[in-house]
Amino acid sequence: MSALEATGVSVRLGGRTVVAEASLAIRPGRVTVLIGPNGAGKSSLLAALAGDLPPSEGEVALDGAPLSFLKPAELARRRAVLTQTVELAFPFTVDEVVRLGLPQGLARAEADRAVEEALAAVDLAGAGPRSSTAMSGGERQRAHLARVLAQLAAAPDARPRYLLLDEPTASLDLAHQLATLAIARRHADAGGGVLAVLHDVNLAAMAADELVAMKAGRIVAAGAPASVLTDDMVAAVYDVAARVGVAPGGPFLLPQTAKALRR
Numbered sequence: 001m002s003a004l005e006a007t008g009v010s011v012r013l014g015g016r017t018v019v020a021e022a023s024l025a026i027r028p029g030r031v032t033v034l035i036g037p038n039g040a041g042k043s044s045l046l047a048a049l050a051g052d053l054p055p056s057e058g059e060v061a062l063d064g065a066p067l068s069f070l071k072p073a074e075l076a077r078r079r080a081v082l083t084q085t086v087e088l089a090f091p092f093t094v095d096e097v098v099r100l101g102l103p104q105g106l107a108r109a110e111a112d113r114a115v116e117e118a119l120a121a122v123d124l125a126g127a128g129p130r131s132s133t134a135m136s137g138g139e140r141q142r143a144h145l146a147r148v149l150a151q152l153a154a155a156p157d158a159r160p161r162y163l164l165l166d167e168p169t170a171s172l173d174l175a176h177q178l179a180t181l182a183i184a185r186r187h188a189d190a191g192g193g194v195l196a197v198l199h200d201v202n203l204a205a206m207a208a209d210e211l212v213a214m215k216a217g218r219i220v221a222a223g224a225p226a227s228v229l230t231d232d233m234v235a236a237v238y239d240v241a242a243r244v245g246v247a248p249g250g251p252f253l254l255p256q257t258a259k260a261l262r263r
Contacts, residue, residue: 002160003027004049004079004193008058011044018044020217021058028160031184031194033204036214037238042197043084043166045214049195050081050164063159076103077155079162080148084170086140088132094119094143095128101151114154118146121183123176137171145180152192163187165196169203181207202252205229213237225250235261 004026011019019041026032026049034042047053049060051067060067062078070078080101088097098115106114119125122142132140145168152161163184169177177200184194184207198204204211205225213221213228215237221228229251234242242258244251 001027002063004060004062004162004195006045006049006055006058006060009045009048009055009060010057011041011048011053012056013044017056018217019048019055022214022217022219023058024049024212024219024222026162026193026195028191028193029188030209031188031196031207032210032212033208034195034197034212034214035199035201035204035237039216040214040237041217042214044217046081046164046166046195046197050079051075052081062162073103076151077161078159079164080151081164082145082148082166082168084166086144091131091133093128094124094130094132094135094146097132097143098128098146098150101147101149102154103151106154110154114150115146118150118153119143121149122146123179138173138176141168141171142176142180145183149183152187160192162193162195165194167197167199169198169200177203201229201234205251206249229253234258 006022006024009019009022010017022045036042044053048055095115098118102111102114119127122145124142124146132143155161168180172180181203184196188194208225210222211225211228212219213233220237221233229244231244234240234244234253239261240258241261242253244253
């Protein structure tokens, strides 16, 4: 079975273990969401699964092949990564930002189509000539989302592809938060796999097929949102007493019920 999978992965940064013995499989057709407090290791685990951060222990494999065996161009055809922040040294236009995700040698007409479709998908149709430095933070984030979408759309590979999103909704208004999660769902429904890091537990529960909670570098709970997002989990992971309710769409946390247990 196709999967992007971490097995017993630990990551050390600056002499400190930021991910400890994590095992997680990202499978086609599913949206997996990592949640947890700041410093829990979510971004580091995502980076390890992306092949951007080598594990100090354990292994990350794509369809059973260790990522270390794959050439960068081959890996780029199978997964695309939206990091928390992307700093550009030059005032690229939006069109140029999106084209950074395209493979070399792509026919001009095909490249133009990939860029146009990706910008339309993130509600930036017609924004190609704009300078990225003149855009709001949320618009820049959507431009980079378009870049990773174009990367996968232009990838000449019929095998399942993986979309890795680190806090993709952080700078977005509510409408574009929902639109971004809809993009993730469409990618999964089309046969791809999605891993996202989200801080909003309600958005996470709404978007996820599998919810994975982390604390202090370890995975402490994983499963369907209704089994993970509970009063006890919120208390154990976030040090917050809160009441988790249930709606037709799944569990939700009412912020008005939340109270910090300690600081």
